[in-house]
Amino acid sequence: MTYCVGLRLDRGLVFMSDTRTNAGVDNVSTFRKMHIWEAPGDRVLTLMSAGNLATTQAVVSLLDERTKSPDERSPSILKAPSMFQAARLVAATLKDVISEHSDNGQRADSAFYATLILGGQIANGPPRLFLIYPEGNFIEAGDDTPFFQIGETKYGRPILVRAYDRDMSFESAVKLLLLSFDSTIKANLSVSLPLDLHIYKEGTLTAGTRKRIDVNDPYYHEISSGWSDALKDAFNRLPDIKL
Structure with a gap:
């Protein structure tokens, strides 16, 4: 899981x-699940993956190979005219890879399933964020659904729902995400550090801050312990039930 x-x-x-993959408790590995493509001044695209590792690696490899010589390898995400068209291309690639590895057409609940998050900005279009399903369809984030999660989502969702603000700073957003990941890591062994981070600032059309947060990161540990202490303090200040 991831x-x-x-x-x-x-x-x-x-x-x-996160970067953890596992095929049972005795087969745990670390693999990057975030991939970035950019043509500075024209576009930046970030792809994150959850699900079958062979499927997601095949999708990323195909997309990456087509960017090496986009004039000769088509279609390329570096040539897509809009984020919507880039999402269609990624979705079609995912569906094709799943179908290729199945005997009679792949289903979302089968062994080769994968789900993707694609976000970025192309040329004069706005930044956009998509959730891509194994079946090859996708939805876009908007004002009512401003974030997407994939993988082990349930433990980290409550803090996102309670504390998200579309006007928050990048620094606050990173703090919020670290709390979401910390809650998930503490509740599920299939999610773990290191964590990969990418911040994209609207209009720059170049990859922004990229950081790997490992097990020795002091800020992560400060946030984790501080949040635990704050929760205990808030719990103790709540009134007891009258029995």
Whole structure:
């Protein structure tokens, strides 16, 4: 399992993903689940993946190979005219890979399933964020649904729902995501550090801050312990039930 979040803000997009994969408790590995393509001044696209590792690696490899010589390898996400068309291309690639690895057409609940988050900005279009399903269809984040989660989503969702603000700073957004990931990591062994972070500022059309947060990161530990202490303090200040 894994956990990835894409967050849409007024000032841009924030992405965070863990790196753990497992095929049982005795087969745990670390793989990058965030991939970035950019043509500075024209576009930046970030893709995060959850699900079958062979499927997601095949999708990323196909997309990446087509960018090496986009004039000769088509279709390329570096040539897509809009984020919507880029999402269609990624969705079609995912569906094709799943179908290729199945005997009679793949279903979302089968062994080769995968789900993707794609976000970025192309040319004069606005930053956009998409959730892409194994069946090859997708939805877009908007004012009512400003973030997407994939993988092990349930433990980290409550803090996002309670504390998200579209006008928040990038610094506050990273803090919020770290709390969401910390809650998930403490509740589920299939999600773990290191975490990958990418911050994209609207209008820059170049990849922004990229950071890997490992097990020794002091800020992560400060946030984790501070949140635990704050929750205990808030719990103790709540009134007891009268029996």
